[in-house]
Amino acid sequence: MSPVLSGVLQFAALAVALGLSYRPLGDYMARVYSSDKHLRVEKWIYKAVGANPSSQMRWPAYLRGVLAFSAVSVLFLYLLQRLQGHLPGSLGFVSIPADQAFNTAASFVSNTNWQSYSGEQSMGHVVQTGGLAVQNFVSASVGIAVAVALVRGFARSRTGELGNFWSDLVRGTVRILLPISVIGAVVLVACGAIQNFAGIHSVGQFMGGSQQWNGGAVASQEAIKELGTNGGGYFNANSAHPFENPNGFSNLFEIFLILVIPFALTRTFGKMVGSVKQGYAILATMVTIWVGFTALMMWTEFAHHGPAFDVAGGAMEGKETRFGVGGTSIFAVATTLTSTGAVDGFHSSLTGFGGGITMLGMQLGEIAPGGTGSGLYGMLIMAIIAVFLAGLMVGRTPEYLGKKIGTREIKFAACYILITPALVLVFTAIAMSLDSTGASMTNSGAHGFSEVLYAYTSGANNNGSAFAGLNANTEWFNTSIGLAMLLGRFLPMVFVLALAGSLAEQKPIPETAGTLRTNKPLFTGLLVGTILIVTGLTYFPALALGPLAEGLAS
Numbered sequence: 001m002s003p004v005l006s007g008v009l010q011f012a013a014l015a016v017a018l019g020l021s022y023r024p025l026g027d028y029m030a031r032v033y034s035s036d037k038h039l040r041v042e043k044w045i046y047k048a049v050g051a052n053p054s055s056q057m058r059w060p061a062y063l064r065g066v067l068a069f070s071a072v073s074v075l076f077l078y079l080l081q082r083l084q085g086h087l088p089g090s091l092g093f094v095s096i097p098a099d100q101a102f103n104t105a106a107s108f109v110s111n112t113n114w115q116s117y118s119g120e121q122s123m124g125h126v127v128q129t130g131g132l133a134v135q136n137f138v139s140a141s142v143g144i145a146v147a148v149a150l151v152r153g154f155a156r157s158r159t160g161e162l163g164n165f166w167s168d169l170v171r172g173t174v175r176i177l178l179p180i181s182v183i184g185a186v187v188l189v190a191c192g193a194i195q196n197f198a199g200i201h202s203v204g205q206f207m208g209g210s211q212q213w214n215g216g217a218v219a220s221q222e223a224i225k226e227l228g229t230n231g232g233g234y235f236n237a238n239s240a241h242p243f244e245n246p247n248g249f250s251n252l253f254e255i256f257l258i259l260v261i262p263f264a265l266t267r268t269f270g271k272m273v274g275s276v277k278q279g280y281a282i283l284a285t286m287v288t289i290w291v292g293f294t295a296l297m298m299w300t301e302f303a304h305h306g307p308a309f310d311v312a313g314g315a316m317e318g319k320e321t322r323f324g325v326g327g328t329s330i331f332a333v334a335t336t337l338t339s340t341g342a343v344d345g346f347h348s349s350l351t352g353f354g355g356g357i358t359m360l361g362m363q364l365g366e367i368a369p370g371g372t373g374s375g376l377y378g379m380l381i382m383a384i385i386a387v388f389l390a391g392l393m394v395g396r397t398p399e400y401l402g403k404k405i406g407t408r409e410i411k412f413a414a415c416y417i418l419i420t421p422a423l424v425l426v427f428t429a430i431a432m433s434l435d436s437t438g439a440s441m442t443n444s445g446a447h448g449f450s451e452v453l454y455a456y457t458s459g460a461n462n463n464g465s466a467f468a469g470l471n472a473n474t475e476w477f478n479t480s481i482g483l484a485m486l487l488g489r490f491l492p493m494v495f496v497l498a499l500a501g502s503l504a505e506q507k508p509i510p511e512t513a514g515t516l517r518t519n520k521p522l523f524t525g526l527l528v529g530t531i532l533i534v535t536g537l538t539y540f541p542a543l544a545l546g547p548l549a550e551g552l553a554s
Contacts, residue, residue: 003302003324003325003326004298004302004326006324006326006327007298007302007324007325007326007327007329007330008326010248010252010326010327010330011294011326011330013252014252014255014256014259014330017256018256018259018260018263021260021264022263022264022267022283023267025260025261025264025267026264026265026266026267026268026270026271026279027267027268027271028176029144029176029261029264029265029267029268030267030268030271030272032171032172032175032176033148033163033168033171033268033272034272036054038053038167039174039175041174042167042170042171042174045170045174046166046167046170049166051164051166051167052164053164053166053167053170054164054167055164056161056162056163056164057161057162057163057164057165058160058161058162058501059149059160059162059497059498059500059501059504060501061165062149062162062163062165062497063493063494063497063498065165065166065169066142066145066146066165066490066493066497067490069138069142069165069169070109070110070139070142070490073105073109073135073138073139074105074106074109074486075105076131077104077105077108077109077131077132077135078101078102078105080126080127080130080131081095081096081100081101081104081105081123081127081131082095082096082098082101083095084096084123084124084126084127087124087126087127088126089124089125089126089197090124090125090126090127091124091125091199091200091214092124092200093121093122093123093124096117096122096123096127099475099478099479100116100117100473100478102478102479102482103116103478103479103481103482104116104117104132105482106482106483106485106486107232107464107482107485108131108132108135108136108139108230108232109135109139109486110139110462110485110486110488110489110490111139111140111142111143111228111229111230111339111371111372111374111462111489112231112339112341112458112459112462112463112464112485112489113136113225113230113231113232113341113464114232114341114458114459114463114464114466114472114481114485115232115233115236115464115466116472116473116477116478116481117473118235118236119232119233119234119235119236120213120214120216120234120235120236121236125197125216125217128216128217128221128234129217129221132221132232133217133220133221133224135230136221136224136225136228136230136232137173137177137178137181137224137228138169138173139228139230140172140177140224140227140228140229140230140371140372140373141168141169141170141172141173141176141177141228141372142169142373143229143339143371143372143373143374144168144172144176144261144265144372144373145165145168145169145172145373146373146374146377146493146496146497147265147373147374147376147377148163148168148268148272148373149162149163149165149168149496149497149500150376150377150380150496150497150499150500150503151268151269151272151273151376151380152272152500152504153499153500153501153502153503153504154273154380154400154401154402154403154503155272155273155274156504157504157506157507157508158505158506158507159504159505160501160504160505161504162497162500162501162504176261177224177227177228180223180227180257180261181220181223181224181227181228182220182223184222184223184224184226184227184253184257185219185220185222185223186219187223187250187253188219188222188223188246188250188253188254189219191246191247191249191250191253192242192246192247192250193218193219193222193243193244193245193246193250194215194216194218194219194243195217195218195219195220196215196216196217197215197216197217198214198215198216199214199215200212200213200214201213201215213243216234218234218235218243218244221234222234222239222244222245222254223257225340225342226239226254226255226257226258226340226342227257227258227260227261227372228372229258229261229262229338229339229340229370229371229372229374229375230340230341230342230464231335231339231340231341231342231463231464231465232341232342232464233342238342238343238344239251239254239331239342239343239344240320240343240344240345240346242322245344247322248322248323248327251322251323251327251331251344252327252330254331254342254344255330255331255334258334258335258338258340258342259290259334259338259369261372262286262338262369262370262371262372262375262376263283263286263287263369265369265372265373265375265376266279266280266282266283266286266369266376267279267283269282269376269380270282273401275401275519277519278401278518278519280519281518281519281520281523281524281527282376282379282380282383284521284524285368285379285524285527285528285531286367286368286369286370286375286379287368288368288524288528289337289364289367289368289528289531290333290334290337290368290369293333293337293357293360293361293368294329294330294333296353296357297329297330297332297333297354297357297358298325298326298329298330300350300351300353300354300357300551301325301328301329301350301351301354302325302326302329303351317346317349318345318346318347318348318349318350319345319346319349320344320345323344323345327344328344328345329354331343331344331345332344332345332347332350332354332357332358333357333358333361335463335465336357336358336359336361336362336366336463336465337361337362337364337366337367337368337369337370338366338369338370338371338375339366339370339371339372339374339375339461339462339463339464340371340463340464340465341458341463341464341465342464342465343465343466343468346468347454347465347466347467347468348442348443348447348451348467348468348469351551352446352447352547352548352549352550352551352552352553353547353548353551355450355454355467355546355547355550356450356543356546356547356548356551358454358465359450359453359454359457359539359543359546359547360536360539360543362457362458362461362463363421363424363457363461363535363536363538363539363543364531364532364535364536365378365382365417365420365461365531365535366378366461366462366463367379367382367531371462374462377496378416378492379527381413381416381417381496381499382417382527382530382531382534382535383400383518383527384398384400384405384409384410384413384499385410385413385414385417385530385534386523386526386527386530387399387400387405387516387518388405388410388413389526389530390516390526391405391516394514396514398516399509399515399516400518401518402508402509402510402511403503403506403508403509404506404509408502409499409502409503412495412496412498412499412502413495413499415495416492416495416496416499417534417535419487419488419491419492419495420460420461420488420492421535421538421539423456423460423484423487423488424453424456424457424460424461424484424539424542425539425542427456427459427460427480427481427484428452428453428456428542430480431452431456431476431477431480432449432452434476436474436476437452437476439471440470440471440472440474440477441469441470442469442470442471443469445550446545446546446547446549446550446553447469447546447550448469449545449546450467450546450547450550451467451469451470452470453542453543453545453546454466454467454470455467455470455472455477455481456480456481456484457539459481459482459484459485459488460484460485460487460488461488462485462488462489
């Protein structure tokens with residue numbers, strides 16, 4: 001079988017699996033967030049934290065819940081790392097330095113999972129399972145909760161109430177993420193991923209020295225890292241490591257875990273607003289971008305430029321021979337169009353245009369299908385911008401889902417869109433002006449600039465993947481990328497929840513002959529164009545200095 005055909009068949013199998021799970025999972029999540037009943041274990045959790053799950057919150061109270069929970073999470077994870085050397089199960093590893101502990105705490109709480117360390121050489125079992133794995137669950141649940149709050153803003157009228165953050169957080173963790181991740185972990189163990197609490201042991205002699213590996217609860221963390229679009233790996237090689245991703249089937253299964261909830265949330269959105277066709281329109285937009293980016297990535301990586309590429313069947317440098325060009329290309333697009341950041345190949349070894357595709361996927365806002373929750377609310381923000389532009393073209397007040405999109409709503413949406421590019425470009429410019437940055441760059445020229453641009457793009461967009469040629473374990477990069485991750489996660493949430501509150505207070509506007517039909521293919525095309533133009537062109541000058549310059553020169 002040719003490598004190209006293998007890649008196409010893998011993509012087709014993935015699309016079928018996602019299609020089969022779309023409706024049942026989407027409907028189930030809609031029931032979870034619409035139910036008035038609480039499970040017994042959920043009641044125990046509410047009692048432990050002193051929360052009343054039945055009380056409704058307006059957007060400032062909902063936001064306070066998000067920020068308070070996340071702030072406590074950052075502090076707890078920071079202290080856990082700083083005390084690692086004194087904890088049991090640390091495998092003899094010392095405590096994490098202050099700047100790196102801050103970076104890691106900010107990373108996992110913000111659902112970014114950027115790692116400036118090698119997991120198998122830095123983190124013991126307690127930090128991995130009691131700290132990082134826990135945040136993989138709750139940070140993903142926070143993202144879904146914020147998305148659900150925005151959906152309620154569209155669905156409710158004449159009230160500013162958006163639900164209860166603590167209820168949404170607990171339900172997302174207990175009823176959605178936990179059961180699916182348990183099944184996912186069992187599948188990965190069956191594939192050959194390890195799951196134990198073994199210590200460090202030698203596996204043989206290589207080139208005159210001994211090779212040593214840690215054990216760990218790898219399969220369980222791998223499942224939630226993909227399902228929750230987190231991305232942090234137990235090992236430095238991440239999902240390219242055979243202990244995390246043993247074979248071609250596990251590779252495809254992990255891609256499925258990355259995409260299944262973000263895609264299914266569009267069905268949840270349609271059910272909660274009372275029109276599944278609206279969900280299909282958002283889904284069609286996500287699928288169009290996802291398919292287009294995957295096709296472009298495969299084309300750039302399969303393009304043959306000489307006998308070595310012909311023999312290998314594509315640009316195989318930095319790619320796992322277990323997965324090939326096709327499997328690695330599908331994974332690279334899935335992980336950067338979502339806020340996952342897991343990698344099964346060396347993104348720095350992608351072709352110039354291939355590296356640019358991964359960066360552009362993040363820079364679009366990771367909305368096709370995006371992270372757990374963040375992809376849906378990011379796409380709904382872009383839908384608001386699209387109907388606003390359509391309203392300008394026909395001279396009509398824009399409406400979306402029966403809600404008027406006025407000055408206040410557009411200001412919230414505009415602030416949401418502008419925050420992340422500002423963080424990426426400002427931090428990149430500052431970093432490139434520092435003399436110390438050159439020492440962290442493995443490459444010079446356009447590729448070296450791409451390393452830095454990728455790092456801040458990944459951090460501010462809460463992706464977490466790395467171009468892998470940049471030494472980011474310095475005080476400057478640990479601190480600046482940590483700040484970019486926190487600001488890039490929580491500042492947009494402020495405007496999402498404020499927008500949700502503003503929409504929920506409105507009374508519904510009846511449809512008329514002049515209302516833009518947002519459940520039609522025409523709107524899907526408009527939305528795709530808005531995304532590519534409004535957000536894509538923002539980064540064009542920076543991309544021209546990095547991956548575009550490299551791709552045109554090769």
